[in-house]
Amino acid sequence: MPTIPRLPSAKSAAPSTRSRVKRVPDRGHYDRETVHAVLDAGHVCHIAFSQDGQPVVIPTAYWREGDYLYVHGSTKSRMAMALVRGVPACVAVTLLDGLVFARSAFHHSMNYRSVVAFGQFELVPDAHKMAALEAFTEKLAPGRWAEIRGPNKQEFKATMVLRLSLNEASAKIRRGPPKDDAEDMAIPAWAGVLPFRTGFEKPEPDPQLAAGIALPGYLKTLTRR
């Protein structure tokens, strides 16, 4: 019997029990490339944490740097105040890619890419906070940090940057057409995928934008994506 070769670099097993994809395990991915690619395509994450025994989920902007997911927020927000204490957290990023229409009700589905990560956030110390905020801006709009006014002392103090290691992250992905049962293939219902697309459109200048300020290149690039 031939030996089954191991995958060379991809982390093919879940990093922990709680991060293992249990429902439809074939859709689970644990390699960094896949996890990073999903995160890099999104803009909003949902962070769950517990507050006095009550689960709370809050949407917020995020960015990825190396094997960390970063968020920022007001030092006064209940989320930042909870996360900075190192409470157990869970973060999800979900990108809807389409609705899947099958011949049976049961096999209707969605195409999507998602990442769920478990762990505890850690505070990015003041010494690295400005660089992190700059990285967030520059990731999306390279060159912009130099054009705008950076945070002043008060704004800097009022902003918290937190990060979560991605070492307990998993991706779950569904792609492709419906998977109907063989005995349903003759049902004369339309079957296929209704793709869901997202993207940036023509920038809308601030009504108070001074005359003569041209649209920067990074915004043209974002719109073309």
Add this chain to the structure above:
Amino acid sequence: MPTIPRLPSAKSAAPSTRSRVKRVPDRGHYDRETVHAVLDAGHVCHIAFSQDGQPVVIPTAYWREGDYLYVHGSTKSRMAMALVRGVPACVAVTLLDGLVFARSAFHHSMNYRSVVAFGQFELVPDAHKMAALEAFTEKLAPGRWAEIRGPNKQEFKATMVLRLSLNEASAKIRRGPPKDDAEDMAIPAWAGVLPFRTGFEKPEPDPQLAAGIALPGYLKTLTRR
């Protein structure tokens, strides 16, 4: 001194302390029309619940019917198994509408519509489960339920439908251009909004779709949205 007239029907105050929008309270909305409109524009919600003290957040499809948010899932999923026990839950639906570019780093923002709801899910009993599943399909694709094969006994048994009352829901919405400080208005950086659009595109028929099955009208309608 004139008396301030009460708003006729809109719930202008938060229904509970935990559902009051604390950060930038001006963005909070508590009337049903606003909450329903945000929910009706989305397809995926994020549900947070606690499992052995660990917060978990899971993305899933949802639909709204009256003042309830409905989800369905496998009876074997860890989420359905937890929610059916009536554990405290929190659900968020978030629609990204744009990136807001300000003249200062601090006032960069996002335009979005979101809803956060607190409560406990309740099981939709078998007597109403089939009607709920039909409503889900028909909401998105009116007429489809009659074209497809409905759930058989085994599929019906394997599917759980749960619902959450929206009586502790709040919406949070940001719209419009950046709000820079007066002293920053002369900074010559481009300012404005990069709109983020979502929508359905040209349906992709299943490669195994039998010849002669035309695209149904409800899919044409969805694509035009």
